[in-house]
Structures are given as structure tokens and as C-alpha cells.
Amino acid sequence: MEKQKIAIIGGGIAGLTFSIALDPEKFECHIFEKKENFGEVGAAISVFPNALSVLKELGMMEDILKTAGELKKIILKTAKGKTMSITEPKGEFPILCIHRADLHAVLLKHANAKLYENHGLSSIEELPSNKMKLNFENGESKEFDVVVGADGIHSAVRKYVINDGAPIFRGYNIWRGVIKTDFAIGHGSETMGKNQRVGIVPIKDGVYGWWATCNEELMQDDEPEGTRNKLMRLFAGWHHPIPMFMEKTEVIIKNSLSDRIPTKGWSKNNAVLIGDAAHPTTPNLGQGGCTAIEGAYLLAKCIEKYGTTKTAYDRYESLHFDRAKEINQESLRLGKLGQLSNPILIALRNLVFFLTPSSVSVKLLSKYFDRRVTKIEV
């Protein structure tokens, strides 16, 4: 039987994982990426057990472990460095921190697809034959049996499937960087101040990823002060090594944090959404990429079982929607808590963290980390 041809729009975490999870004997994947190459920049990304179990099932664990570090302990601190809580998650899988470019390189190495760079999707048409016609920004058009929208939070495929406008900016921006140190911190941390937060995660061999947030306008310009000077001013007096990291990091990138209201209806005709295109979230739980991996795996297994049918797309959505919605909402809530500006509410928040036993934090987190989509009967 002729293999069905699947177009994956977007060569990020979701699109690449989907191509790896799908049986290459039955399906032929083509990944279209709008950028000039399939490389990734960015800073650190945390890969939690729920995603790691999928990456292991797909044969990528060994490659991931070569460049990732383990997050054994997470300490919540005040700006002055006082410990509010310590969480030490323990389970079958570790929590890993890895440079985004390294994770991407592993996914690319394992991708089962023909890759097309410089192919930004501009529009989709459904043909009487049931095939999907894809029109690209470079003037090319191609026909496929199925189109999987893995093109991120500003997804062009989502526009065709749901058409719910622009993402919602949540009122704070984030700066990120990676730095090599000659000292060991030995744990990951999140430090909470007023309107501002900083996270630090160990990658490997003295390399750390850090992020910092501040309540600001959407993509507020750091000029004329300059990013480094601005961060040094905003985080002056915060505990070691925060100011030093900001001063010494060579490349600092900035994003605005947005998401969308969780909305059902992730497919239309033979177009179906995965990853941030389906369920974007703010990164306060570090779960956007992890749930993208979960969802990509589930869609692949549903298509293998039910074919490229509405039954497959609906089953995938029914298995993944509530999960993605809960992460979106909890992450949004944590972001509001972390970015508080009212001193009384900040004092209350910190008190709650001081009083929450580690066992409770571990239990709360394990709700998100313990899911094993590889064990779900699709």
C-alpha cells in the first residue's frame, strides 16, 4: 500500500517528536520550517519525567544524557537569598536541564522526515479529493493527505483550524542566558522579588541556564539603557550569583510571555494541531515543551491506530486537552503569584512558601511530572 504523506509545519520540539514517534513504514513525513535552517538558539530548557519517558521510549535517552544535567533539588529563595522552600523530587526518571540547541540537535538527528528550510506556510486549502493544499511564502504549493500544525504559538495552521486571533500577552517579559562558571551551585533555584523573578538551572559541567522576569509592556525596548545595564539595575542587591550572571553572560535573549485561552477543536478536515500551536502556555511550570512531546506522541499513536481519520484526531484531543488546559491554567496562576507587586500579598505569598512542607510541594509537582503517555491505551 502506498504510504500516506504527512506535512508537518514547523521543525520545533513538537514537529520533530511527532515525526520520530510515527511509524515510517506506513507514513511519510515532510517537515516544513520557515527559518533558514533547522537549528535552534535559546537558553536552557527543563525536561521533566513526563517528557523524558517519551524520549526514552523513542530511543533518545542516551543522546540527551550526553549534554544534559540533572536537577536534583529546587530551592525557592527571596531576593536576599533566604530559603523559602526546598523540593527534592525523586522518581523513576530524573528532571533534566539541557541547552535548547542540544535538545533540538538530538531531535533532528532522530527525525524521520524529509526537511524543507525556508518554507513558511502562508495558507491552506482543502481540495475535493480530501487532500490538503499548502501554499508557502516562497511561492511553492504542495498537496498532502494530512497537515500537522506544529508551528508554535503564532501558528498559521491554527488560523485555518481555530482562527482565534493573536496570543494573549500576560504582562511580563523574560530575559534568558547561559553561562559557564568555575564554581558549583549544586541545585536549581527560583528567586522571587517584587514584580520580578530569577531562575537558575544546572545544565552540565559548571554550565548554568538562567532566566529573569519583570512586569513590563509587550516587548518593551531595553534601549537606550541597554539590556545588561538594565538587568544590573533591576536585580542590583539580589543574592549571588544573580548580578554576576547578568554581568558576565555573553548573549542575553528577551521574549514576551503569552499564551491562549485553552480552546477545543484542534482539528479541521485533515489538519490537526500539536504543541504550542494547540496548547500554548506561559513557562511557569516548565511544561510547554514537555506537553508538546506528550501530545506529539499521542497524536502519532492515534494516527497509527485509527488512520488519518477524524476518530484519530478526536481521540488524541480527548486524551490531551484537559491535561494541557490544566497546565495552562496552573502556569498562568503561578505566573501571577510570582509577578506580584503588592507588598502585603508578597509577604503572604512568601509566608505560604515558608510554611509549605517539601512533601506537599513534591506531591503538587508530581501531578504534572508523573503522567506516562507511553502507557496510555489510545
Ligand SMILES: Cc1cc2nc3c(=O)[nH]c(=O)nc-3n(C[C@H](O)[C@H](O)[C@H](O)COP(=O)(O)OP(=O)(O)OC[C@H]3O[C@@H](n4cnc5c(N)ncnc54)[C@H](O)[C@@H]3O)c2cc1C
Ligand atoms: C522563556 C521560555 C522558557 C521555557 N522553558 C521551558 C522549559 O523549561 N520546559 C518546557 O518544557 N518548556 C519550556 N518552554 C515552552 C517551550 O519552549 C514550548 O512549549 C515549545 O518550544 C513548543 O514547541 P513547538 O514545537 O510546539 O513550538 P516552537 O518551539 O515554537 O516551534 C515552532 C516551529 O515552527 C516554525 N514556524 C512558525 N511558523 C511557521 C510557518 N508559518 N511555517 C513553517 N514553520 C513555522 C518556527 O520557526 C519554529 O521552528 C519555555 C518557553 C519560553 C518562552
